Amino acid sequence: MKKVLILYGHPRNDRSEMNLPMSAIARSLDGVTLVDLYAEYPTFDISVEKEQQRLLDHDIVAFQHPLYWYSVPALLKEWQDLVLEHGFAYGSHGTALAGKLFFNAVTCGASRSAYRHDGAYRRELRDLLAPFEETARLCKMRFLPPFEIYASGHAREDGRLEKHLADYHRLLVALVNDRVDLERAERGNSLAEDLDNILLPDDSEAAS
Amino acid sequence: MSLLQDAFVYLVAAVIAVPIAKRLGLGSVLGYLIAGIVIGPLLGVVGSETEKVKHFAEFGVVMMLFLVGLELQPAMLWKMRAKLLGLGGLQVLLSTALIGGLGVAFSLPWQTALAIGMTLALSSTAIVLQTLNEKGQMKTVGGQSSFSVLLFQDIAVIPMLAILPLLAVSHALGGDGSHTAQTGHNVLSALPGWLQALVILVVIAAIIGTGRYLIRPVFRFIAEAKLREIFTAAALLLVIGIALLMEAVGLSPALGTFLAGVVLSDSEYRHELESDIDPFKGLLLGLFFISVGAGVDFELLFGAPGTIFGLAFGILSLKFIVLYILAVGFRLPTADRWLFSLGLAQAGEFAFVLFGFALSAGAIPPDLAKMLTLVVAITMLITPALFILHDRVIAPRLVEKNERKADIIDETGPVVVAGVGRYGQVVARLLMSSGYKVIVLDHDPQEIEALGRVGIKTFYGDASRPDLLHAAGLEEAKLFVAAIDNRDQQTLMVEHVAKTYPHLKIVARAFDRHHVYELEIAGAHVAERELFESSITMGRKALVLLGLHPFLAERKSRAFRSHDLETLDQLRDRWITEGVDQHYLDTIKSRGEQLLDVMKLDNNEVARQADDGWLPPPKGDANS
Ligand SMILES: Cc1cc2nc3c(=O)[nH]c(=O)nc-3n(C[C@H](O)[C@H](O)[C@H](O)COP(=O)(O)O)c2cc1C
Numbered sequence: 167m168k169k170v171l172i173l174y175g176h177p178r179n180d181r182s183e184m185n186l187p188m189s190a191i192a193r194s195l196d197g198v199t200l201v202d203l204y205a206e207y208p209t210f211d212i213s214v215e216k217e218q219q220r221l222l223d224h225d226i227v228a229f230q231h232p233l234y235w236y237s238v239p240a241l242l243k244e245w246q247d248l249v250l251e252h253g254f255a256y257g258s259h260g261t262a263l264a265g266k267l268f269f270n271a272v273t274c275g276a277s278r279s280a281y282r283h284d285g286a287y288r289r290e291l292r293d294l295l296a297p298f299e300e301t302a303r304l305c306k307m308r309f310l311p312p313f314e315i316y317a318s319g320h321a322r323e324d325g326r327l328e329k330h331l332a333d334y335h336r337l338l339v340a341l342v343n344d345r346v347d348l349e350r351a352e353r354g355n356s357l358a359e360d361l362d363n364i365l366l367p368d369d370s371e372a373a374s
Numbered sequence: 375m376s377l378l379q380d381a382f383v384y385l386v387a388a389v390i391a392v393p394i395a396k397r398l399g400l401g402s403v404l405g406y407l408i409a410g411i412v413i414g415p416l417l418g419v420v421g422s423e424t425e426k427v428k429h430f431a432e433f434g435v436v437m438m439l440f441l442v443g444l445e446l447q448p449a450m451l452w453k454m455r456a457k458l459l460g461l462g463g464l465q466v467l468l469s470t471a472l473i474g475g476l477g478v479a480f481s482l483p484w485q486t487a488l489a490i491g492m493t494l495a496l497s498s499t500a501i502v503l504q505t506l507n508e509k510g511q512m513k514t515v516g517g518q519s520s521f522s523v524l525l526f527q528d529i530a531v532i533p534m535l536a537i538l539p540l541l542a543v544s545h546a547l548g549g550d551g552s553h554t555a556q557t558g559h560n561v562l563s564a565l566p567g568w569l570q571a572l573v574i575l576v577v578i579a580a581i582i583g584t585g586r587y588l589i590r591p592v593f594r595f596i597a598e599a600k601l602r603e604i605f606t607a608a609a610l611l612l613v614i615g616i617a618l619l620m621e622a623v624g625l626s627p628a629l630g631t632f633l634a635g636v637v638l639s640d641s642e643y644r645h646e647l648e649s650d651i652d653p654f655k656g657l658l659l660g661l662f663f664i665s666v667g668a669g670v671d672f673e674l675l676f677g678a679p680g681t682i683f684g685l686a687f688g689i690l691s692l693k694f695i696v697l698y699i700l701a702v703g704f705r706l707p708t709a710d711r712w713l714f715s716l717g718l719a720q721a722g723e724f725a726f727v728l729f730g731f732a733l734s735a736g737a738i739p740p741d742l743a744k745m746l747t748l749v750v751a752i753t754m755l756i757t758p759a760l761f762i763l764h765d766r767v768i769a770p771r772l773v774e775k776n777e778r779k780a781d782i783i784d785e786t787g788p789v790v791v792a793g794v795g796r797y798g799q800v801v802a803r804l805l806m807s808s809g810y811k812v813i814v815l816d817h818d819p820q821e822i823e824a825l826g827r828v829g830i831k832t833f834y835g836d837a838s839r840p841d842l843l844h845a846a847g848l849e850e851a852k853l854f855v856a857a858i859d860n861r862d863q864q865t866l867m868v869e870h871v872a873k874t875y876p877h878l879k880i881v882a883r884a885f886d887r888h889h890v891y892e893l894e895i896a897g898a899h900v901a902e903r904e905l906f907e908s909s910i911t912m913g914r915k916a917l918v919l920l921g922l923h924p925f926l927a928e929r930k931s932r933a934f935r936s937h938d939l940e941t942l943d944q945l946r947d948r949w950i951t952e953g954v955d956q957h958y959l960d961t962i963k964s965r966g967e968q969l970l971d972v973m974k975l976d977n978n979e980v981a982r983q984a985d986d987g988w989l990p991p992p993k994g995d996a997n998s
Pocket of ligand 1: 181182185275988
């Protein structure tokens with residue numbers, strides 16, 4: 167059993183179509199802790215101590231957020247700047263996060279085609295998330311490609327919403343039960359697109 | 375000398391003497407008096423015209439009472455009635471009897487003795503009120519009691535003027551023409567008594583009625599012309615008109631303008647009137663004090679210094695004793711008894727008028743009148759010294775004996791916090807925890823002790839007292855935090871500090887929106903409504919308990935805050951020029967309606983304030 171910490175950042179929960187139901191799923195799962203950062207720190211007064219303890223208590227850390235200007239909403243950035251202290255997260259004595267997994271669960275307004283070398287944004291989403299990858303590396307964490315949802319604003323109209331939520335559910339359950347093929351996942355660009363290939367069969371199922 | 379030359383001499387004297395006197399902590403009154411002595415008896419650059427100047431300048435007293443009236447709501451006046459009649463009445467009666475009795479003992483005819491007793495029983499409204507105002511002591515028990523007595527004396531002048539002609543012992547000299555102020559020769563004297571009384575009542579009712587119903591529209595009309603000098607002219611017109619009217623019916627002009635002031639005290643034009651009249655009052659009173667100094671007859675004084683000073687000290691002592699006994703009888707706090715008794719012990723400017731009148735009525739021989747006039751001036755000259763004696767010697771000891779003394783402040787620091795109740799305390803602690811040296815003043819011994827126990831350097835004393843503020847080191851301080859829990863004192867204190875220590879940054883606790891403006895006008899750099907932020911925090915927490923997402927609640931309270939601050943800004947100028955008028959109320963109302971909109975999360979123009987931010991581009995926008 168792995169423990170998953172989802173740091174959720176969304177300043178407009180009241181208008182969210184995708185992240186809100188995603189966070190509800192995460193909250194409902196055993197082994198998953200969901201922290202609504204904007205609810206906990208509405209005035210941005212982040213408690214560093216508490217957040218560091220949370221990190222220590224979990225094996226897998228995820229940022230769940232809408233993509234804002236190719237990055238995270240401000241409070242998640244603030245969280246990084248304050249919580250990932252020298253001597254805790256990085257530096258010669260900063261080994262508290264060593265070996266933990268990190269990934270972004272991110273929703274994008276733009277469609278899949280925009281995030282291609284020949285698309286409107288000229289880069290794969292995974293490449294755009296380079297700052298997070300490097301942050302994770304510096305903290306000696308293992309970075310996984312994002313679990314991403316494109317054109318999230320149209321998911322409901324297109325009838326994709328349920329599928330996205332079910333995939334998120336599957337991913338989180340697999341992570342808790344340690345049934346993700348990490349080597350394989352690392353080689354790809356997306357946890358969402360590779361999901362069927364990286365989830366390992368359930369041992370108990372295999373036995374029966 | 376020409377008018378301009380005269381004016382030049384008086385102004386030079388004032389401009390030199392008053393700042394020096396103030397710097398030395400002697401108060402402006404003494405400065406003016408000394409200036410008068412220098413240009414009058416000492417240098418002789420002014421001469422016979424001082425008498426005329428004095429009568430002219432007495433109008434300053436009339437203006438001062440108008441201003442005092444403006445500060446006094448009718449309800450407050452009503453609350454003072456016991457003191458006014460009891461303290462004031464007894465003071466006048468007892469002092470008259472004692473001084474008159476002594477006169478008789480020195481074998482003066484009883485008529486003359488009575489005339490002198492009545493005249494010398496009165497104190498100097500000009501000196502006392504000016505000094506109390508300057509020191510910010512008008513609102514203390516001692517200040518309020520002194521004011522009650524002075525007001526009563528002002529009323530008592532009316533019957534005195536009626537009695538004096540009956541006290542003739544020699545042939546009346548006939549008026550010398552200069553004493554027009556309160557001579558009692560008025561248009562009514564031909565009428566029978568009951569009719570006079572009726573006319574007087576009608577006039578008073580007319581003043582009240584006019585003030586209540588007519589003045590406002592008239593002032594609004596004038597104010598809309600947006601010509602400041604015309605408003606000033608109207609204010610002067612009001613005061614002078616009332617003074618003339620009162621004179622015409624034989625009442626004290628000061629009393630009439632005081633009444634008008636009280637009637638206008640809750641009108642929206644109060645502040646404008648105050649600030650318009652105030653400079654005139656100040657200049658005229660200054661002129662008056664100078665002329666008192668200039669009128670000191672050195673020849674007479676050095677002819678019989680023993681007698682003159684003996685009489686002066688005799689009168690001061692007699693009046694002091696009467697006042698002190700009354701202060702004890704009326705249970706004034708110990709500390710205030712001395713201020714009250716020493717302050718009112720002098721004889722006042724009414725004496726100049728009354729002696730002149732008594733002389734022309736034949737109630738008092740010319741030599742005696744001349745000598746007593748000089749004695750009156752001497753008692754007035756000594757008064758500032760008595761105030762200083764009180765502040766420097768008596769008051770400090772009294773406090774020591776009483777509960778604890780106002781601590782000698784031996785530390786100066788960059789921040790002085792006045793008032794460390796629940797409000798100032800937090801400010802002080804925040805500043806201290808940020809490493810600033812903080813000096814804390816409060817008049818609540820319990821508060822002081824509690825703070826002292828947790829290691830905060832605190833000093834006991836009334837933080838609104840200028841001398842204490844001075845002692846706290848405002849001269850060297852960088853910042854002043856005004857956080858006392860008395861709205862009016864707070865404003866007075868800020869005004870005083872801003873004027874006296876222009877280099878200081880001032881942050882002030884305001885009680886409400888209007889108080890913010892008042893404090894800003896008084897000179898505060900930052901005025902913060904004391905409950906505003908904490909109420910918003912409370913509201914935000916309430917919203918969260920009601921189930922709102924905490925960040926949404928935060929955004930709503932931010933929108934609320936900024937909208938309210940915007941309203942504060944929009945109403946500021948309006949309030950300063952017009953006070954609370956219809957437009958102001960309309961603005962508040964429509965702002966209030968907008969506020970409801972702000973809180974709704976729809977596409978309304980104003981609601982955007984709370985709803986803006988972090989919205990994805992509209993669905994179907996191809997480029998998003
Ligand atoms: C301030 C802001 C910046 C955004 N920047 C991007 C962006 O860089 N790329 C993108 O694909 N979508 C962007 N979007 C669209 C959001 O990612 C999209 O609205 C969100 O993922 C929808 O999720 P939700 O329904 O949970 O709110 C942005 C939206 C906002 C409000």
